[in-house]
Amino acid sequence: MKIISIDIETFSSVDLTKSGVYRYTESPDFEVMLFGYSVDGGAVSVVDLAMGEKIPPEILSALEDESIIKYAFNANFERICLSRMLGYETGIYLDPSSWHCTMIWSAYMGLPLSLQGCGTVLNLDKQKLTEGKDLIKYFCVPCQPTKTNGGRTRNRPTDAPDKWERFKAYNARDVETEMEIQQKLSKFPVPDYLWDEYHIDQQINDTGVALDMTLVREAIAMDGVSGGELSTSIKSLTSLENPNSVSQMKDWLSDNGLQTETLGKKTVAELLKTAPEHLREVLSLRQQLAKSSVKKYQAMQNAVCSDGRARGMFQFYGANRTGRWAGRLIQMQNLPQNHLSDLEEARELVRCGDFEAVKMLYDDVPDTLSQLIRTAFVAPGDKKFIVADFSAIEARVIAWMAGEEWRQTVFAEGKDIYCASASQMFGVPVEKHGVNGHLRQKGKIAELALGYGGSVGALKAMGAIEMGLTEYELQPLVTAWRDANPNIVDFWWAVDSAVKKAVQNKTSTETHGILFTYKSGMLFITLPSGRNLAYVKPKIGTNKFGTSCITYEGVGGTKKWERLESYGPKFVENIVQATARDILCYSMKTLRHTSMVMHIHDEIVIEADPRMSLDAVCEQMGRTPPWAEGLLLRADGYETKFYRKD
Numbered sequence: 001m002k003i004i005s006i007d008i009e010t011f012s013s014v015d016l017t018k019s020g021v022y023r024y025t026e027s028p029d030f031e032v033m034l035f036g037y038s039v040d041g042g043a044v045s046v047v048d049l050a051m052g053e054k055i056p057p058e059i060l061s062a063l064e065d066e067s068i069i070k071y072a073f074n075a076n077f078e079r080i081c082l083s084r085m086l087g088y089e090t091g092i093y094l095d096p097s098s099w100h101c102t103m104i105w106s107a108y109m110g111l112p113l114s115l116q117g118c119g120t121v122l123n124l125d126k127q128k129l130t131e132g133k134d135l136i137k138y139f140c141v142p143c144q145p146t147k148t149n150g151g152r153t154r155n156r157p158t159d160a161p162d163k164w165e166r167f168k169a170y171n172a173r174d175v176e177t178e179m180e181i182q183q184k185l186s187k188f189p190v191p192d193y194l195w196d197e198y199h200i201d202q203q204i205n206d207t208g209v210a211l212d213m214t215l216v217r218e219a220i221a222m223d224g225v226s227g228g229e230l231s232t233s234i235k236s237l238t239s240l241e242n243p244n245s246v247s248q249m250k251d252w253l254s255d256n257g258l259q260t261e262t263l264g265k266k267t268v269a270e271l272l273k274t275a276p277e278h279l280r281e282v283l284s285l286r287q288q289l290a291k292s293s294v295k296k297y298q299a300m301q302n303a304v305c306s307d308g309r310a311r312g313m314f315q316f317y318g319a320n321r322t323g324r325w326a327g328r329l330i331q332m333q334n335l336p337q338n339h340l341s342d343l344e345e346a347r348e349l350v351r352c353g354d355f356e357a358v359k360m361l362y363d364d365v366p367d368t369l370s371q372l373i374r375t376a377f378v379a380p381g382d383k384k385f386i387v388a389d390f391s392a393i394e395a396r397v398i399a400w401m402a403g404e405e406w407r408q409t410v411f412a413e414g415k416d417i418y419c420a421s422a423s424q425m426f427g428v429p430v431e432k433h434g435v436n437g438h439l440r441q442k443g444k445i446a447e448l449a450l451g452y453g454g455s456v457g458a459l460k461a462m463g464a465i466e467m468g469l470t471e472y473e474l475q476p477l478v479t480a481w482r483d484a485n486p487n488i489v490d491f492w493w494a495v496d497s498a499v500k501k502a503v504q505n506k507t508s509t510e511t512h513g514i515l516f517t518y519k520s521g522m523l524f525i526t527l528p529s530g531r532n533l534a535y536v537k538p539k540i541g542t543n544k545f546g547t548s549c550i551t552y553e554g555v556g557g558t559k560k561w562e563r564l565e566s567y568g569p570k571f572v573e574n575i576v577q578a579t580a581r582d583i584l585c586y587s588m589k590t591l592r593h594t595s596m597v598m599h600i601h602d603e604i605v606i607e608a609d610p611r612m613s614l615d616a617v618c619e620q621m622g623r624t625p626p627w628a629e630g631l632l633l634r635a636d637g638y639e640t641k642f643y644r645k646d
Contacts, residue, residue, distance in 0.1 A: 004062055005071045005080050005182070007174040009034040009167065010156070013142050014104075018302045020329045021077050022311035025084035026468055026616070029154075032085045033139065036171040038179060039580040044172045045377040046432060050157050060086075066098040071116045073178045075101035075314070076202060096202035102178050104198055105190050107317040109522070110534035110554060113560060119177050121536070121553070121561060122184050126176045135167045138606065156231045186319075187520065197585050200315040202594055208311035208378045209597040209607070213641070214495040216300050219351045219369050219376075223294040225355050226365040230289045235281050249286060253279065265290070266466065268634070276305050296330060296373045303329045306381075314599070321533065321554065322578040325599070332600050337645050347375050347642070357469050377598070378642035379607055387646065388621050388637030390604035392417050398451055400631040401512050401528075401576065404493035411632040418444040425480040441467060446481040452576075453492055453569025495575070496568025497521065499550055503538045523552065525575060528627050533574060541565065586625040591617065599642070605643065614639055 012030040014023055033050040033155040037059060040247065047053050051540040062068045063082055072078040083093040106118045108369065116128040137156050149159075157164040178356035184191040206431060207637035236241035238252050246263050258279055260267060268287050271282055303310045310330060318326020327333040340346050349357050357364070364369040379385045390396075395417050401408035422430040422443030430436045430443065439483055456474045464474060482489050491512060498509040502516040503523060509516045514524035541563075549567050556562045584602060594612070598605035606617065614637055623644040638646045 001058070001062060001068055003040055003069045003071060005038045005041075005058070005175050005179050006082075007036045007072060007171060007178060008078055008081055009036075009136075009140060009171050010081055011140050015302075018299075019330075020303050021080045021303050021310035022090075023303055025081055026090060026306055030081075032081055033157075034168060034171045036175040037439060038175055042223075043181060044175045045091050046168050047159075048168065052206070063094060066095055068098060070099045071178065071182065072099070073102040073118075073174070073181075075099045075103070078207065079202075080312075081119050091206075091243045091429065093206050094639070095201045097203070099199075100190070101198065101316075102181050104194075104317050105185055106181065107191050107320040108323070108532075108534065109188060110536045110552075111186055111321050112555060113320070114316075115174065115177055115181075115621050117561060118181055122181060124177060124180045124184070126173060127170055128171045128177050129173050131166065132170045132174075135170055137164060137386050138163060139167055142378070150581050155401075181354070184368060188522075188534075191266070196357075196589070198316050200585075200588055200596075201314060202593075204596050204599070205314055207595060207597055207607075208305065208309035209313075210378050211300050211304050211606075212311050212376050212378045213301075213304060215347065215351050215372070216297050216304075218350050219372065219509075220294055220301070221299045221353065221356065221619070222350060222365065223297070223369055226359075226369075226615050227289065227294075230285050230366075234282060234285050234289070237278075237285075243286070243289065252484070253282075264289070276300065284431050289365050291364070291370060294369070296335070297369075298378055299330045299378070316463055321535075321574050322531070322581055323531065324577060324581045332598060335374050335600070336370045340368070343371070343375065343644060346581060347372055357581060359466060373602050374433055375642040377605075379641055382610055383607050384610055384612075385640050385643060386606040386608045386612060386617050386637060387603060388614070388618050388635050389607075390580075390621070391600075391634040391636055393602045393633075394451070394576050395447060396632060397579050397583070398488060398572070398576045400628070401514075402485075402487040402581070403512075404485055404487040407485075407628075408632060411634070416636075420446050421481070421484065424484040426475075442469065442473075443476060444467065448478055450481045451479060451488070453567075453575035492568040492572050495571050496570075496616055499525075499568070499571055500537075500540060500548065504540055523550075525571070526584060527575065527579055528587075529579065529625065530627065531578070531582060533578055535566075575632065579628075582644070583628070583631075587623075588633075590620050590623065610638075 010030065010032050012024045014027040016024045031050070035047040035049055036044055038044045038320050053494055053640065060243045063070065063086070079094050079096060079099050088094070094419050102111055107113055111118050111121055111511055114378065119127045138160065142153050143155050145153050172603050190616065198617040215299050231243050234240065240248050240252055242248055249263060250260060256279060258271065258275060261273060265288065268283055275283055300310060303312070305311055313327060313329050313332050315326040315328050317323050343459050346362060350369065350372060357366055358368055395407070396411055397413070406424060407417070408561055410417055416432055418440050419432055420544045422439040424442065425446065428436050432440055437440040445459060445462055445464050445467060449458040449464070456479050459474050465471070469477070494511040495514070498511045498516045501507070502509045503517045506518045515527055517524045517526065518538070521540040525533040527533065535552040536554060538550055538552040543549040543565055550564050551565050553561065554562055554564050580602060584599065587604065588596065588599070591606070596604060597607045604621065618637050620636040622633045624633050
């Protein structure tokens, strides 16, 4: 026995989508009902655990045997559920090192992250059975008690024997579909180093991070009081039945002489500058009401396990065009920033439930609660957080790849890239808080918006107008940035040409140390790290401007599988972000002996012993990978008892 392919069907009264698999398995009524498996590609067997059948001893033993590879589609679910079935306690799970995930394999190949979607795109003979959703709804989640069903809150196999037989067939088919995906993708195996990265990811998810549940509970309660007061105040000023209603508020504003198409954050901020006093008061209250961030706190409440730790917040290869992580449950990738100078004091007031003090001292209660979200993640006991992140990682990577030497010099000398960029663009010295300091903001907005082919629209989307730039300044800013970075601009179009040539001629091309290969109906971009980015069924197409472009199949903005357009700068964005991701992974491997509990964008958070050195962590994190000779990296960090933005 070398490989087991597994799929299970389970029951729990905990909502899996809201709470994640770790909390899901803690429910007292959790059980594994069906265990479908195949050994070494053989026939599929289904063990009906719900009806008293037993998993063969050799299979049970194999689950804990690290020499036998276990495959599953979204293997994290199977591994955590089976850990609970085997009697493992919270915080202890089957070792991930012998588990491979077919979903990760699919993502590596640029395919959908669902078994059904992947099967459809690959045109498998044995597709996932479409009736599965109904069967899962019937057997896997609680049901409403009715007179018809005898007041039961759960459907068991004996309640619908025919459905149960179909459910067993569905379970077997999932194993067959998964095995067929493995077979289809066998020409393009996932590299061992990528499985190693996946195993580190699983360890981080298994470890989880401690939450200050006192803060979480009090923040939720305080938000409720604040929301009630704000609603009452708006009602007294407007007589609106539902102040949260966008349409009601727009109509009221219109009746009072203020027309607006939207009540989005940016729009309300602009309206507040010019609106009459009585309308400003309403808009300000509305702004506070809309700022409520209680959903993050509620997500923490849903996800926290019995030991006070939240788990399962990171989706490995969640972004399949770059391989970067995606957030799950609490959504760590978009936490609000904190700017309160007395963060710790505000935090303690909320923990104590002192609403009046928070209201008096900070005025805007929802904003204060929002700024405290990060601080709900805590280092328990005498531990501390070491938070370390890369300085300007994407700017460093694109400068290194493109050979933009003046940028390399800036990084080598430890200077401010926004000042240096402004200086290069405008031909004058620029110092932060010094000579020509006002130009730094233009350098910053240009750096953030223009690195991947962006133009005037990108500057606007990045908030250039709100930052004080005028409309007529934008195009000259684009021109100035591109003139200052000719090697980066050349990089865009060299990549564009290399991709088109590879696809058109079904061949391999190379530029700037990056290999582009067309093979078996796929475009592969080989990064300096050796990792491939995959694009499905690439073609030469025509864009809306009537010029040639590359199109390929993938998940678009609508979350549907469709044909997408791309061109040089977009490919460069994928390449740079993917390379930054690989550098983060290299750092995670060098720091795997530590207790990493979180990573957000280019930042690593370690739950550390008090004696661990911040400088040592930053030094280790800032090491250049052997495949990136000449790339200048720097990591900075800080220590804290609770997570925050330094």
